[in-house]
Amino acid sequence: MRSLLPATVLLASLATPGYPADKKNDPNQIGNRDVGRGINFYSLEKEMALGRQLAQEVARQARLVEDPLITEYINRIGQNLVRNSDARVPFTFTVIEAEAANAFALPGGFVFVQTGLIKMADEEAELAGALAHEIAHVAARHMTRQATKSQIASLATIPLSVILGGWTGMAARQAAGVAIPTAFLSFSRHDEAEADFLGLQYLYAAGYDPTAPVSLFEKLESLEKKKPGTLAKVFSTHPPDGVRLEKVQQEIDRYLPTRPEYVVNTSAYNEVRARLFARQARREAEEKDGRPRLRTAPGAGDAAGSPESGDKSSPDDRPTIRRREWVE
Numbered sequence: 086m087r088s089l090l091p092a093t094v095l096l097a098s099l100a101t102p103g104y105p106a107d108k109k110n111d112p113n114q115i116g117n118r119d120v121g122r123g124i125n126f127y128s129l130e131k132e133m134a135l136g137r138q139l140a141q142e143v144a145r146q147a148r149l150v151e152d153p154l155i156t157e158y159i160n161r162i163g164q165n166l167v168r169n170s171d172a173r174v175p176f177t178f179t180v181i182e183a184e185a186a187n188a189f190a191l192p193g194g195f196v197f198v199q200t201g202l203i204k205m206a207d208e209e210a211e212l213a214g215a216l217a218h219e220i221a222h223v224a225a226r227h228m229t230r231q232a233t234k235s236q237i238a239s240l241a242t243i244p245l246s247v248i249l250g251g252w253t254g255m256a257a258r259q260a261a262g263v264a265i266p267t268a269f270l271s272f273s274r275h276d277e278a279e280a281d282f283l284g285l286q287y288l289y290a291a292g293y294d295p296t297a298p299v300s301l302f303e304k305l306e307s308l309e310k311k312k313p314g315t316l317a318k319v320f321s322t323h324p325p326d327g328v329r330l331e332k333v334q335q336e337i338d339r340y341l342p343t344r345p346e347y348v349v350n351t352s353a354y355n356e357v358r359a360r361l362f363a364r365q366a367r368r369e370a371e372e373k374d375g376r377p378r379l380r381t382a383p384g385a386g387d388a389a390g391s392p393e394s395g396d397k398s399s400p401d402d403r404p405t406i407r408r409r410e411w412v413e
């Protein structure tokens with residue numbers, strides 16, 4: 086019954102800047118606050134069913150990474166962040182072979198991580214920051230609340246090839262390609278800011294360095310200076326800008342009490358990145374040789390290491406800890 090809710094009323098409810106509810110500012114209240122409340126025509130069950138259907142389409146058409154060392158690792162750090170979040174739905178994490186440094190989430194807890202993002206993030210905390218941001222969009226139910234507001238949600242869509250930054254991530258070029266409703270991927274400034282803030286809290290609650298997203302943003306900005314146009318491709322669904330960067334830094338200073346140490350990186354993450362770079366080098370060499378590409382069967386492992394090696398942590402797999410001195 087959309088006609089009962091004129092757009093002006095809906096917009097007015099969103100106009101309040103900042104975070105009026107105190108609980109939303111307090112990382113100790115994570116899980117005890119309904120961050121997804123708001124006008125929403127979708128039940129949580131309907132949202133999950135919708136997300137699952139779209140996620141299956143994406144998985145069918147995108148080129149998925151099936152190396153268990155990589156997929157199990159991403160799932161492990163993703164689920165750890167979910168446990169430290171306000172989300173009320175189960176999550177799945179899927180890795181897509183695509184060069185654009187991006188991650189996106191569908192309604193109901195289906196997160197897709199592009200290999201370009203893993204390559205760009207030097208440290209686990211930077212990747213975790215991007216995942217936490219996606220988890221926050223889901224926890225706050227931004228997609229279905231946006232679709233509820235938007236009269237054209239059912240009409241406007243974004244093709245998967247655009248989200249992935251070109252055709253490289255697509256398994257089947259001839260396929261028409263799944264299109265995702267724009268309302269699920271294009272967020273208002275308010276929702277982006279909220280996902281940044283909630284994501285920071287999840288990152289912090291999981292023990293990571295909360296300044297990691299700042300360093301990832303800065304990397305993207307310096308890339309833009311060197312190679313203009315890059316930002317249009319990377320983070321296409323969550324464009325960073327100077328204002329966001331400044332706000333994130335202020336929120337860290339104001340709301341996240343300094344801890345003596347934070348997790349910055351792990352050897353497991355270094356291993357995952359090394360494998361992705363090795364895969365890329367091998368593929369490029371094969372393309373140069375003109376030799377046919379050999380496909381590795383899922384579960385057969387890939388280059389060095391057995392498939393089982395991904396799940397075990399060696400005794401010396403201690404995280405890199407950064408002791409932080411706070412300077413302005």
Ligand SMILES: [Zn+2]
Pocket residue numbers: 218222272277280322323
């Ligand atoms: Zn976002």
